[in-house]
Structures are given as C-alpha cells and as structure tokens.
Amino acid sequence: xxxxxxxxxxxxxxxxxxxxxxxxxxxxxxxxxxxxxxxxxxxxxxxxxxxxxxxxxxxxxxxxxxxxxxxxxxxxxxxxxxxxxxxxxxxxxxxxxxxxxxxxxxxxxxxxxxxxxxxxxxxxxxxxxxxxxxxxxxxxxxxxxxxxxxxxxxxxxxxxxxxxxxxxxxxxxxxxxxxxxxxxxxxxxxxxxxxxxxxxxxxxxxxxxxxxxxxxxxxxxxxxxxxxxxxxxxxxxxxxxxxxxxxxxxxxxxxxxxxxxxxxxxxxxxxxxxxxxxxxxxxxxxxxxxxxxxxxxxxxxxxxxxxxxxxxxxxxxxxxxxxxxxxxxxxxxxxxxxxxxxxxxxxxxxxxxxxxxxxxxxxxxxxxxxxxxxxxxxxxxxxxxxxxxxxxxxxxxxxxxxxxxxxxxxxxxxxxxxxxxxxxxxxxxxxxxxxxxxxxxxxxxxxxxxxxxxxxxxxxxxxxxxxxxxxxxxxxxxxxxxxxxxxxxxxxxxxxxxxxxxxxxxxxxxxxxxxxxxxxxxxxxxxxxxxxxxxxxxxxxxxxxxxxxxxxxxxxxxxxxxxxxxxxxxxx
Numbered sequence: 324x325x326x327x328x329x330x331x332x333x334x335x336x337x338x339x340x341x342x343x344x345x346x347x348x349x350x351x352x353x354x355x356x357x358x359x360x361x362x363x364x365x366x367x368x369x370x371x372x373x374x375x376x377x378x379x380x381x382x383x384x385x386x387x388x389x390x391x392x393x394x395x396x397x398x399x400x401x402x403x404x405x406x407x408x409x410x411x412x413x414x415x416x417x418x419x420x421x422x423x424x425x426x427x428x429x430x431x432x433x434x435x436x437x438x439x440x441x442x443x444x445x446x447x448x449x450x451x452x453x454x455x456x457x458x459x460x461x462x463x464x465x466x467x468x469x470x471x472x473x474x475x476x477x478x479x480x481x482x483x484x485x486x487x488x489x490x491x492x493x494x495x496x497x498x499x500x501x502x503x504x505x506x507x508x509x510x511x512x513x514x515x516x517x518x519x520x521x522x523x524x525x526x527x528x529x530x531x532x533x534x535x536x537x538x539x540x541x542x543x544x545x546x547x548x549x550x551x552x553x554x555x556x557x558x559x560x561x562x563x564x565x566x567x568x569x570x571x572x573x574x575x576x577x578x579x580x581x582x583x584x585x586x587x588x589x590x591x592x593x594x595x596x597x598x599x600x601x602x603x604x605x606x607x608x609x610x611x612x613x614x615x616x617x618x619x620x621x622x623x624x625x626x627x628x629x630x631x632x633x634x635x636x637x638x639x640x641x642x643x644x645x646x647x648x649x650x651x652x653x654x655x656x657x658x659x660x661x662x663x664x665x666x667x668x669x670x671x672x673x674x675x676x677x678x679x680x681x682x683x684x685x686x687x688x689x690x691x692x693x694x695x696x697x698x699x700x701x702x703x704x705x706x707x708x709x710x711x712x713x714x715x716x717x718x719x720x721x722x723x724x725x726x727x728x729x730x731x732x733x734x735x736x737x738x739x740x741x742x743x744x745x746x747x748x749x750x751x752x753x754x755x756x757x758x759x760x761x762x763x764x765x766x767x768x769x770x771x772x773x774x775x776x777x778x779x780x781x782x783x784x785x786x787x788x789x790x791x792x793x794x795x796x797x798x799x800x801x802x803x804x805x806x807x808x809x810x811x812x813x814x815x816x817x818x819x820x821x822x823x824x825x826x827x828x829x830x831x832x833x834x835x836x837x838x839x840x841x842x843x844x845x846x847x848x849x850x851x852x853x854x855x856x857x858x859x860x861x862x863x864x865x866x867x868x869x870x871x872x873x874x875x876x877x878x879x880x881x882x883x884x885x886x887x888x889x890x891x892x893x894x895x
Contacts, residue, residue: 517602519552519563521609523577524662525596525676525688527559529589532579534561534610539572543599543626546570554579558663558737571601572632575658577610584673585680585721585880586806587729592685600658601632612676613657615692616643619700642703646695646711647675648757649750663738665745674750677726681717682766682804682880711760718755719762720807722881723748767809767878768801783867783874783891784811790892793869798836798853810877813851816890818873820848854882869895 523534532554538546552563559581577596582589598614599621600606617639624635633655640657644650649671654660660668662676679691691713698707705711731743769784781791782799800809815821823846841850871892878886 515566515568517565517568518605519550519565519602519608521561521607521658522559522661522663523554523561523579523581523596523610524559524672525594525612525680526582526584527557527662528554528577528596529557529559529580529582530554532559532577532581532593534563534578535576536563536565537574537576538568538570539574539599540570541572543572543574543622545574556737557582558734565602568602571603573600573602574598575600575608575610575614582733583680584677584730585682585726587726587733590685594685594689598658599636607661608658609661611657611660611662611672612679612692613640613643613654613660613672616646616696616699617657619696620703623700638703642699643695644671645703646699646705647678647750647754649753663734663742665742667750670746670748670750673730673746674748674754677721677723677748677751678714678718678754681714682720682806683717684805708760709763711758712763715758715760716762716764716766718751719886720766720879720884721751722879722884723751725881725883766802766804767807768803770799770801773797773799784876786887786889788891789889790894791867792894793867800855802855806880807878808880808882809853809855810882811853812875812877814873814875816871816873820850821872823847823849867893869893 519536522528523532534552534554536550536552538548540546546569548567548569550563550565552561554561554577575598579593580590581594596610596612596615597618598608598610599618600608600614602608617636620642621635621639624630624638625632628635630638636657637655640654641652643657644652644654652667652671654668654671660672662669662672680688683691691710694707694710695705698705698710727746727748731746734743769786770782771785771788772779772781780797781788782797783791784798784800798811802809813821820843823842824840835856837854837856839852841852843849871890874889874891875885876887877884
C-alpha cells in the first residue's frame, strides 16, 4: 500500500511541474489563473485525502499487527489446551484400562463367588442327606445297643488275655527295633568304595606291573594311606577298589616292564611313571608320558604359585604339549587321556610317547623324562635346545609307518577296529614340520677303516671317503643303538642296476650282514644289497671291480627309510 501511495504522489507532482513549465514557456499563465487556483485546490484536497488514506493504512497495519499477536496468543492457548486434553485423554485411557481390569477381576470374583455359592449349596444338601441318614441310623443304633452290650461283656472276658498278648508284642517290637538299629549302625560304618580304572602307557605296561595310589593332603604331603593294584593284561589296564577315601588328591606311581612301540618288543628293564590326580567318585585315571612330564610343573604351580588344583593341572599339561609344538589341543587333564581312544587326544599321546622312546634304552628314557620335566618346571618352556635336538635326532631314523602298523597289529587283539583304525602318526609329522630342533649327531657311524686280525682295509661307507683302490674294501657300520638297522644298495651312477655278474661277495667273510645279489628275471642285471643284522657289523668287498658306483643308505628301525646317498670311484 505504501508503494502505491508514493507512486501516486510522485505522478501528481510531475504533472504539475510540467504544466507550470509549459505555461511559462508559452506566456499564457495569466489566462489560467483560475484553473491553476482550482488545480491547487484539487491538489490540496487530494493531499488531504492521501493523508487520510495513509492514516487509515497505518491504523489498518496496527490492527493487523495486533490481530497477528492475538492469533499467536490464541494458537499458543489452543496448543496448550490440546496438550492438556491429550494428558486428560491418556489419564482417561489409563483409567479405562484400570476399570477394564477391575471389571475382569470382578467377573472373576463373581465367578468364584458363584462357585463358592454352589459348593455351599451342595454342602447344605449333603448335610440334609446326612441328617436323614443319622435319623435312620439312630433307629438302628437303639436296636443294636443291646447286642453291643453283650459284645462288651465278651470283650471284658478276653481283656486279660489281650493284655498279655500286647505285652509280648511290645517286647518283640523292642527286640526287632534294637536289631534294626544295630544293623543301621553297621551299615553307616561301612566305608565308601570308589572304583578306579584306567591304563598305564609308555608303551603299554605289561601284566603284573604295579600301580600305587598315595593319598595326599592339601599341601601334597602323603597322609600315610595308600592303595595298590596290579596291571591285569599286556595293555596296561587295571581296576582298583579304593575303600574309605578321606582326601581326594593322590600321587600315582606305576612301575614295571612295558612294550616298546618303536622296537616292537618288551623292554629289558623296568621304568617308573607317575602322576597327580583328583578322585571325587568313580574315576578314569590313566598314567602316561603326559602325567609324568607335567607333575613337577603342576606341583610348582599348585604349591608355590597358589594355583587351584584344576588351574594348575590345565596349565601344566598345556606347557608339556607346547614342548612338542601342540597348541589348543583341548586337553585339560592328562590322566583322562588314553592311547586307545578315538580322536586327537590318543594321537597326541601316541606321538609323544614315540618321540620320547626313540631308540633309547630304559635308563635313557627315564633321563629324558627328568630333563624335560625339570627344564619346564618354573616357566613352562623348554630352554635347553640339546634336549629338543636329541628328540629330532632319534626321529630322523624312525619309520613311523612301521611303528603305527606294529601298534595297530598289537592293539587289534584288544580293541575294536573302528577305534584302532582312527589312529595315525599325523602329530609326529606336525612336530617334524614345525620344530626348530634338528639332528645334531649320528646314531650310526661309518668308520674310515676296519682294524681286523686280517689287516686294515678302508670302509666304502665312510661318508667322507669317495675314492678306493681295487683289491679289497669293507662294508662297515658301527650301529650304536638297539633296533637300528642299515641297508646298503649299489647302483650305477645313473641309478640303474649293475650289469651281471656285478659284485661277488666273499663267502665266509660276512659278519652280521645279510648279503644278496638280487638278480633280475633274465639274469642280466643285479642289485647288490647288504642288510646289517646287529651292531658293529662288517663285510668283505674284495671283489668290487673298478668303476663308479652310487651307494644308497637306508637307516632306521626298518630298511625302507632312505637317509643319504654318495658316489664312489674304485680305481683299477
């Protein structure tokens, strides 16, 4: 509105200015005095009208502003009323819900009252019926009263006899009660009997071996109570009835001969295996290489570090398994692991038992046990690398396939095939592939020469001797360990068999060797082969003709484990 007012005023002023200017230019102003005066009057009137309009516009603007403010106030009031109404609606809704709940409860109460009313009504009807029955019985009672009087008289006559009978019955009852109490006391005095079972395995202990349980207190001191059992078969199994157990912790000691799984024969000497176990009821308690190796570590954690029994057992067996690179096995109690089970636990036990055995004597096995156990006692880590290298050295000569076959053959007579056939040597392979330990010595030596009564001759098997002279050589192997064997095969340098007649053995010159020419079907080629039959073995090879030869060495507990090769030259 203000813009329109301003435009109208400017337009009027411009018209007047133009009119005056034109009048002055034409010189005709005197003729239009009246018109000019009228025009001025019109302008004044219009100006007043415009002012009046402006005043009305301002009034209207003020009214609009006031109205807008009133509308804002009204809107706020309406919003407040809406909020208040919503709260009232929520309250009414809640009240309606409570009312509905009350109505429901009242309906339930009404139903309950109806049921009570019906019950009371039925009781009244029953009472009326009973009253009618009593009335009838009352009539009958009067009839039977005389008969009852007679019966009372008869009862009085027999009263004296009944009293005597009752007295005797009372005496008899007291006698029975006394015997029952005595029997109950005897039963309560019978000690608890726990049935223990399991097996002792390094290989398996042999029938007749001994197993002793020594009861320990909470400080692992012997209480003086012990139990013993005898191994009942050649698979190390036992069963023991432990009567009157007072404490639950025991030290277990197995002592006896055992089956050597590497040599597939019984041990020459006895060994001892130990373990710590907890007996809460009837328990499976195995004694094995794991229980023996973990015991010092467990005792350290339990007695000196304050571990709980279960925590100390769990960490101790985990540390033992870690020595061989086996992590996250799930084994928490070594005494629960058996070699004849299904799963990785049995595979792990068989692998560690085999690695500990190697080609060692019984005293060497015991020493290795002690060395490992003492090394990991305080920190759970095998620090002495010579121990690990010794294990790796013996493994170098092992034919694990042969050992597994021996084990399955032996245990197939005792256990089901689905149990035995699950076993394998995969954990030995895992140790072999992941260990940082390595072979650091020779268990089979090949001396440079033989010092015999007939003279001194060179040994073609000596690893650093590559050139020999025609006229006499020896095949010599100084085998240091029982159960180790050597097989020697002679080839052309390209690996083909030698031409017939090849090498001829010296009849009567062989000592502790099995020699064969191994002719082919057409007798055109031969494969000279020497297999050792014991320690300190040698054989004369004086007929070895001039030429170059490839020698293959097979070493271990079987004759299928190729370990090394070399090429030699025999000069004319």
